[in-house]
Amino acid sequence: MKSDPAFDLSHFLPYMLNQAAEAASLGFQQVYKQRYGMLRTEWRVLFHLGRHGEMTAKAICERARIHKTKISRAVKALEDRRFLIRHEQQSDRRVELLSLTRAGAAAYADLSAIARDYDQQLAAQFSETERAILRQCLQQLADLPARARE
Amino acid sequence: MKSDPAFDLSHFLPYMLNQAAEAASLGFQQVYKQRYGMLRTEWRVLFHLGRHGEMTAKAICERARIHKTKISRAVKALEDRRFLIRHEQQSDRRVELLSLTRAGAAAYADLSAIARDYDQQLAAQFSETERAILRQCLQQLADLPARARE
DNA sequence: CCCAGTTAGTTGCAAGCGCAACTAACTGGG
DNA sequence: CCCAGTTAGTTGCGCTTGCAACTAACTGGG
Numbered sequence: 001m002k003s004d005p006a007f008d009l010s011h012f013l014p015y016m017l018n019q020a021a022e023a024a025s026l027g028f029q030q031v032y033k034q035r036y037g038m039l040r041t042e043w044r045v046l047f048h049l050g051r052h053g054e055m056t057a058k059a060i061c062e063r064a065r066i067h068k069t070k071i072s073r074a075v076k077a078l079e080d081r082r083f084l085i086r087h088e089q090q091s092d093r094r095v096e097l098l099s100l101t102r103a104g105a106a107a108y109a110d111l112s113a114i115a116r117d118y119d120q121q122l123a124a125q126f127s128e129t130e131r132a133i134l135r136q137c138l139q140q141l142a143d144l145p146a147r148a149r150e
Numbered sequence: 151m152k153s154d155p156a157f158d159l160s161h162f163l164p165y166m167l168n169q170a171a172e173a174a175s176l177g178f179q180q181v182y183k184q185r186y187g188m189l190r191t192e193w194r195v196l197f198h199l200g201r202h203g204e205m206t207a208k209a210i211c212e213r214a215r216i217h218k219t220k221i222s223r224a225v226k227a228l229e230d231r232r233f234l235i236r237h238e239q240q241s242d243r244r245v246e247l248l249s250l251t252r253a254g255a256a257a258y259a260d261l262s263a264i265a266r267d268y269d270q271q272l273a274a275q276f277s278e279t280e281r282a283i284l285r286q287c288l289q290q291l292a293d294l295p296a297r298a299r300e
Numbered sequence: 301c302c303c304a305g306t307t308a309g310t311t312g313c314a315a316g317c318g319c320a321a322c323t324a325a326c327t328g329g330g
Numbered sequence: 331c332c333c334a335g336t337t338a339g340t341t342g343c344g345c346t347t348g349c350a351a352c353t354a355a356c357t358g359g360g
Contacts, residue, residue, distance in 0.1 A: 007266040017171035020291035025164040094308040116157040137284045141170035244338040
């Protein structure tokens with residue numbers, strides 16, 4: 001019945017990556033979910049605006065590699081909660097520059113501090129060498145298909 | 151505006167893991183989607199039955215760490231496509247042993263061979279050492295929260 | 301100066317998901 | 331021997347997602 005006894009899901013890289021990603025995301029996900037009722041995309045948009053200042057939705061799409069409809073809905077949700085405001089551009093009225101409100105900036109400060117601690121805690125189980133290799137491999141995996149698509 | 155200039159999403163482990171997992175899964179996802187119209191959970195159920203022979207839905211849940219409702223729907227879908235059949239147990243009529251049909255086994259053989267190739271192709275960009283460390287780190291990340299929850 | 305093509309962002313819809321509630325079947329202490 | 335508790339699996343529901351179609355606004359070649 002086994003066509004290939006050498007192959008096993010538990011050694012299949014996409015599977016391992018998904019399991020690890022899911023497990024590693026869980027703890028922090030609970031924080032922004034319980035504390036601010038946010039979804040992942042909302043946290044990411046909040047993060048980008050907090051980190052990089054004013055941005056358009058388009059720019060966030062490109063940086064974060066998230067589809068524009070997800071961004072659109074996340075922006076709306078964050079706007080409804082008064083975490084960001086839109087600034088229409090008179091030079092091009094299709095474009096909206098987004099920026100965090102005071103409340104949004106406070107949420108960003110809170111969450112990014114927690115994220116940093118959480119990350120350090122996660123990374124603490126590995127040696128310096130392991131961390132370096134892990135990060136480099138992950139970067140490479142994330143980048144490779146994008147390059148292939150271009 | 152930046153509360154912590156040292157923190158960046160692109161170095162945040164859960165984020166990197168998710169990006170890498172998404173990118174790495176894409177190529178193979180297209181195969182089982184286009185070739186068999188399967189969802190990820192369906193492929194995983196197919197895989198488990200192909201690899202381990204007869205199993206109950208419960209056993210697949212535990213091994214694959216997938217919620218029972220997802221498994222239930224995946225089993226139904228695979229059954230509808232005649233890829234598996236259910237065997238009621240007379241000793242305990244709540245339990246259903248699942249096993250692949252000939253068509254299911256053929257799909258498993260096809261997909262697992264592709265998965266093996268795909269995995270090798272993905273791994274080929276790394277050195278032996280990198281592969282070993284990457285796999286070990288991912289395993290550890292995937293296992294850690296489960297242990298913490300027990 | 302205008303219309304075909306492009307771009308920024310939104311929306312409708314169908315599909316997948318998580319959760320909680322449910323059914324059906326089994327188990328064991330009193 | 332029975333009913334309270336547990337287990338295997340399913341279903342209904344509301345929410346998130348992805349896709350394609352849409353609106354509104356801009357651009358540039360003829």
